[in-house]
Amino acid sequence: MDSGTRTFELRTYVAVAGKLDALLTRFREHAVPLFERHGMTNIGFWVATDDNGKPTETLVYLVSHTSRAAAEESWAAFWADPDWIAARSDGEQVTAGATSTFIDPTDFSPLR
Numbered sequence: 001m002d003s004g005t006r007t008f009e010l011r012t013y014v015a016v017a018g019k020l021d022a023l024l025t026r027f028r029e030h031a032v033p034l035f036e037r038h039g040m041t042n043i044g045f046w047v048a049t050d051d052n053g054k055p056t057e058t059l060v061y062l063v064s065h066t067s068r069a070a071a072e073e074s075w076a077a078f079w080a081d082p083d084w085i086a087a088r089s090d091g092e093q094v095t096a097g098a099t100s101t102f103i104d105p106t107d108f109s110p111l112r
Contacts, residue, residue, distance in 0.1 A: 006064040007104055008043070008111070009071060014097045015057040020047070023059055023094040030087035031078075035063055038077040039070060043111075057096075064111075068102065 015023040027045065035042055041064040048058035065071035078084060105111050 005105055006041075006066060006111075007068055007071065007102055008062055008064050010060070010062055010101045010103055012099045013059045013061075013095050015059065016093055016096045017057060019092075019094040020055065020057050020059070022092060026087060026094060027059065027061075030084060034078055034081055034084055035074075038081065039074045040065060040078075071102070 013023060024047070032042055032045070043062040043064055045059065045061040048056045048060055050056055065074060
């Protein structure tokens, strides 16, 4: 990849059964603005659906970073942010699991 491109991070969070709304609220009210504060660019957020169009307990989102090193710095700052620590201090477990995959745009991708 050419060094002028961004790197993207595709993250998938599976909510604890029945806690999708709480997970979405935590993202909407706290995580999303903090991502921007710490240098991440929010690209989009989606709720996965089943074959019948019914929402599952899965949140998928895409953020971009200027580099992998920048991503590491952004995440470290995010996890240590006092506002994020306070948002999670209610003790409610809303996430059952999460994955992260870095993806880089091809030379023909409109998202570069």
